[in-house]
Amino acid sequence: MNDFSRMPLVETLFAAAEGRFSFHMPGHRQGQSFPTWLRDKLWTLDTTELEVTGDLNQPAGKVKEAMNLAAAFFGAGHTRFVTTGTTTSLLTALATACPRKSQIILPRRVHQAVMHGVALLDLEPIWADININQDVEEALLRSLHNNPQASAVFVTSPGYDGRTVPLRNIASLVGEMDCSLIVDEAHGSHFVAAPGLLPPSALSQGADLVAMSAHKTLPALTPGSYLHVSKVALESGKIGTDKLGQMLKVFQTSSPSFVIAASLDYARFWLESEGQRSIEKLLTLISQLDQNLPTVVNRTQTEGSDPLRLTYDYRDSGLNRLEVQGIFNQYKVDPEIIDLNQIILIPALDAGIREFKALALALNALGAAADTGSTSRASNGDLSWIASLLDSSAPSSIPISKVMFGNMKKTEVPLRNAHGRVAAEAIVPYPPGVAMVWPGEIITSERIEAIEQLISANIAVYGVHKPDSYSVIVLE
Ligand SMILES: Cc1ncc(COP(=O)(O)O)c(C=O)c1O
Known part of the structure; x- marks a missing residue:
């Protein structure tokens, strides 16, 4: 029986925001980061393009002024607000820099939007496989040396866990070729605000096209994004703003949101006026927290990674993922992700003592649960071999564009029997949201075993369906 008096989504969202400590995106802490003058009037900004504003898809007037301020602040030659x-920014960047059917060099860990762009443009991916003891930079440089004909190199930096890829050497090699460096800096919009304290931004290292999800770390609304073109790419004519504008119209709605665009304008303003001070304060809170961590929780911060991305390895606690989730929930602390090894938290840039006290309580409770053995000792085991599969390419048989957009016959088979079959859908464990198999790749028994282990560790795996048993969609 339908109960039309209810609003299940509205009710749930209001309840979910009640009294929680947000350590996840968006970066505005359920609106608390916005000043009241903005928060109270946000909805009056929801308008169509007006004479006084200009059109977001055809920047002029005040829209252009705001975008130009963002370009100057982030160190770009040209910036678009993408709502x-x-x-959308990644699809636009790919379509601007890569002619159809050209080759693109990329590591396997990319957001699905990149592979959708590869499929739409019928690009040929050249995977930069990350071998053991090799880093992403090395793998990309080697691929670039071996494939100077590629139209673009694609890099994600920083990743979800805050790890960055040094870009200067890649940018300098790309600069000698007829090639563009596209960087997915979705998680690094804040880097520019505190030079010396945070890793250098992609633009400052010579990237040509950079996409930033402002909503992930700044006080901006979901899904606000900046798409930047570097000054060098613009002045050399490598990237043209006309083409970029045309491509943006292909992938963005013809009714882009002024509320979101205004929040992008505000986020730039806030970062410029408050960013450095807030980041310094946040770093102090983080270092105080680090000094009082229980011994079974280890902060995992690698050289050059974002010091504001809190990643804690909890394996020494002996607790499994659901137990850790339960403890955080008890303390009303919402992390971004708890995966098999680590807890990843994204503090808002203006997070304060209240949030950090709650987080300290949750982490201490985790330590206590491990010490007393009050929870089961079922840890997730060593699953590092699975992580390495996410970095190395699976055998490929049919181009992704043909599988996604062709008229190929598909069928559903039990996961267990899928060995040797060609995947018709991406199979993506979440977390971390990185594909184990892309459409068109052959499903190997090693990858089946990895998927089964992830499922048994309670990780959701998109692309694995569960009618009676686990099944996947493959080509007939
Ligand atoms: C690395 C990375 N790139 C791109 C995206 C897509 O960003 P958006 O949600 O702003 O579309 C995400 C989202 O999670 C991401 O983590």
Whole structure:
């Protein structure tokens, strides 16, 4: 029986925001980061393009003025406000820099939007496989040396866990070729605000096209994104703003949101006026927290990674993922992700003592649960071999564009029997949201085993369906 008096989504969202400590995106803490003058009037900004504003898809007037301020602040030659997310920014960047059917060099860990762009443009991916003891930079440089004909190199930096890829050497090699460096800096919009304290931004290292999800770390609404073109790419004519504008119209709605665009304008203003001070304060709170961590929780911060991305390895606690989730929930602390090894938290740039006290309580409770053995000792085991599969390419058989957009016959088979079959859908464990198999790749028994282990560790795996048993969609 339908109960039309209810609003299930509205009710749930209001309840979910009640009294929680947000350590996840968006970066505005359920609106608390916005000053009241903005928060109270946000909805009056929801308008169509007006004479006084200009058109977001055809920047002029005040729209252009705001975008130019953002370009100057982030160190770009040209910036567009994208109100349908970095997903749109990435598709636009690819379509601007890569002619149809050209080759693109990329590591395997990319957001699905990149592979959708590869499929739409019928690009040929050249995977930069990350071998053991090798880093992403090395793998990309080697691929670039071996494939100077590629139209673009694609890099994600920083990743979800805050790890960055040094870009200067890649940018300098790309600069000698007829090639563009596209960087997915979805998680690094804040880098520019505190030079010396945070890693250098992609633009400052010579990237040509950079996409930032402002909503992930700044006080901006979901899914606000900046799409930047570097001064060098613009002045050399490598990237043209006309083409970029045309491509943006392909991928963005014809009714881009002024509320979201205004929040992008505000986020730039806030970062410029408050960013450095807030980041210094946040770093102090983080270092105080680090000094009082329980011994079974280890902060995992690698050289050059974002010091504001809190990643804690909890394996020494002996607790499993659901137990850790339960403890955080008890303390009303919402992390971004708890995966098999680590807890990843994204503090808002203006997070304060209240939030950090709650987080300290949750982490201490985790330590206590491990010490007393009050929870089961079922840890997730060593699953590092699975992580390495996410970095190395699976055998490919049919181009992704043909599988996604062709008229190929598909069928559903039990996961267990899928060995040797060609995947018709991406199979993506979440977390971390990185594909184990892309459409068109052959499903190997090693990857089946990895998927089964992830499922048994309670990780959701998109692309694995569960009618009676686990099944996947493959080509007939
Ligand atoms: C690395 C990375 N790139 C791109 C995206 C897509 O960004 P958006 O949600 O702004 O479309 C995400 C989203 O999670 C991401 O993590």
